[in-house]
Amino acid sequence: MAKHKRTSTTGRSRRTRLAAATAATAALTGGLLAATGATASAAPAEPLPSHEADFNGDGVADLATSAPDAHVSGKESAGQVTVTYGGSTLRHKTFSQNSAGVPGSAETGDLFGYDTAYGDFDRDGYDDLAIGAPGEDVGSDTDGGTAQILWGSANGLSGGTTLKDPRPGGHDFFAAPIEAGDFDGDGGTDLAIGARSGAATIDVVNGKISRSTGTGSRHYTIKPAIQSGEGAGPFNLHSGDVNGDKREDLIVDGYSTGDSYNANLWVPGTPDGLKTTNQQRLPGGIITDVGDTDNDGYGDIVIGLEWDDGIDGANKGGTVYVAHGAANGPYGETQVFTQDTAGVPGAGEKGDSFGNELDLGDINGDGHLDLVVGAAGEDLDGVKDAGAVTVIYGKADGSGLSTDGAVFLDQNTPGVPNSNETHDFFGSDVHVDDLNGDGRGDVTVGSYGENGTNGAFYPLISKQDGTLAGSSGVYTSTVGISATGTPRLGMNFAD
DSSP: OOOOOEOTTOOOOOGGGGOOSSSSHHHHOOOOBBBBBOOOOOOOOOOTTTSSSSSSHHHHHBEEEEEEEETTTTTTOEEEEEEOOOSSSSSSEEETTTTTTTTTTTTOOOOOOOOOOOOOOTTTSSSSEEEEETOOOOOTTTTTTEEEEEOOOTOEEEEEEEEEOTTTSSSSEEEEEEEEEEEESOOOOOOOOEEBBBOOOEEOOOOOTTTOOOSOOOOEEESSOOBBBBTOOOEEEEEEOOSSSOOOOEEEEETTTTTTTTEEEEEEEEEEEEOSSSOOOOOOOOEEEEOTTSSSOEEEEEEEEESSSSSTTTTTTTTEEEOOOOOBBBOOEEEEOOOOOOTTSSSTTOOOOOEEEEEOOOOOSSSEEEEEETTTTTTTTTTTTEEEEEEEEEESSSOOOOEEEEEEEHHHSTTTTTTOOTTTTTTEEEEEETTTTSSSSSEEETTTTTHHHEEEEEEEEOOOTOOOSOOOEHHHHTTTTOOSSOOOOEEEEEO
């Protein structure tokens, strides 16, 4: 059973992204409910909305998908990341630490790609990709972890730089959670880096980040009200402007110092960067997103609380909370969605994990944000853990999310490739990006259990008639990832 409160450093839960097989991955994903004690050759196009990456500056969204347990040159769980370049035809390129220009080398248990984040870190007009390899051994520091940036250019990502861990030996799994955002409102992209075990401290590297040294214009740390210690620290980070001050804030998930239960903390951005002085506790749930769902000028925090019970706010099958932003932070009204909410397809059943992943984006091109929710544990017609996703659309008048017209998708839905199979975990991650530049957000769904945990992801193109459909899935064989072991392609999309 999933643990919602910290009670044992060896406890394990059915954690977001549902990864839990190898020893290295298990160490990163245990018991999260509660605690236990290159120079550009051409000018880039106009920047895309901040929720979409554009690594080659062509004005069309790109996507980065992780396979953190992929074998590389025989090294188990070395990890790889596949970048999908958008356009009329999708193009894929896969990176590992053995790729030309990427620092280091692929080693057993590195988990390259366990978490990823994008932004224009060097301010050259092209988005770059920050990649965590939290299982990297740094000298004699086993599982110390490392963060690297692959640099954008007119030709896409190439070359890389390692960001130095400022406290090696002081924590484990550095760069397990990473997140980009403009936390001081200076127009540059900063990078927040946490460590999954050992310390609650989060490092923030301000842009402009140097390609040669990996240092930014400054470096500082924050320590939100989450626990430190073995098996504790920040589990997830997400950014967005909640209070409308044109500076991005940071949402930090971890075990609360107050009662040891999983909780999210809103940490506001200020002219001097992130400050914990006015941090605010929010409901638990690992995965979050931030967006202005009701067009009032304030970002709303969407929280996926996937657990059935054992923690305040839980409901059978999982729950999604939308904490509406206001000038003083996330103090607006809160919307609640479960699979038993009127208009939401299906019904809440134990182990569905509704809310294990979620993402906001404008799917139908009406100028308002819609919400995609993963339920990777959904059983369908007797098929265990086949997985599903639900699309909840924004109202036509822009006043917020509504269950009217909500859509349920699984792999037996017409237009969705493949078919429902046991332990596919369809919905292990979800992302909304306009991959073909037609003004409508396309929905990409991860299915890390596909083909015996080889994994896959499925770009579903948003059609003019309002339907979502894909011609084929993207599999390990599609992108040159070894099928040895359990690669888990589709476990994570870059935010």
